[in-house]
Amino acid sequence: MSDEQRFLDLMRTHQRIVLRLVGLYANDAEERKDLEQEVLLQAWKGFESFRGEAKFSTWLHRVALNTILTQKRRPRVVERRDRLDHLPDAVHDPGTANDDSERLHRAMFQLPGTDRALIALHLEGFDNGEVAGIMGITANNVGVKLHRIKQRLSELLQPI
Numbered sequence: 001m002s003d004e005q006r007f008l009d010l011m012r013t014h015q016r017i018v019l020r021l022v023g024l025y026a027n028d029a030e031e032r033k034d035l036e037q038e039v040l041l042q043a044w045k046g047f048e049s050f051r052g053e054a055k056f057s058t059w060l061h062r063v064a065l066n067t068i069l070t071q072k073r074r075p076r077v078v079e080r081r082d083r084l085d086h087l088p089d090a091v092h093d094p095g096t097a098n099d100d101s102e103r104l105h106r107a108m109f110q111l112p113g114t115d116r117a118l119i120a121l122h123l124e125g126f127d128n129g130e131v132a133g134i135m136g137i138t139a140n141n142v143g144v145k146l147h148r149i150k151q152r153l154s155e156l157l158q159p160i
Contacts, residue, residue, distance in 0.1 A: 003047065007043075007047050010056050010060075011040065011060075014056060017061055017064060017124075018036055018039050018060070018064050020120065020124070021065060021117070022035045022068065023105075024108060024109065024116050024117075025068050025116065035068055038068075038071055039064045039067045039068065042063055042066075043060060043063045043067075054133070058126075058130060061124075061126075061134050062133075062134045065135070068113075069113055069114070069117070072113060103157060104153070104157070108120070108153070111149065111152065114135070115149050115152070117135065118135065118145055118146060118149060119146065119149050119150075119153070121134060128140075128142040128143050
């Protein structure tokens, strides 16, 4: 099997990783599409360096997060939207959608970028050590940050 075919098969298998992460950072459908394409391009460019020492999903999380955060740091004119009803729809399985998951997604969207990444990885089921490897910080730091993020989310989810 060619490298290209292997890459495409792996991306098809793990495309939900990209969709979920992009959904946490994109403001609209057009931006989601652009970020998805950029992640795909960067993953293809870096695929040659994937040695298989970590799981492909772990490697893809790292590539996707680095790409998304880099793209989000680039200066551009952006319309500021402060109202919650203008935040993007959650990227999820339609069969599992409910009001609580929508509220959680909207609250997560209010977190700073790296905090969003940490909590997203945690919710994906990665343990602190795996999150630390993806994010390039210590497992202890992950635990501390997750505790603070959960407190912040709890505040954001309190009824007004």
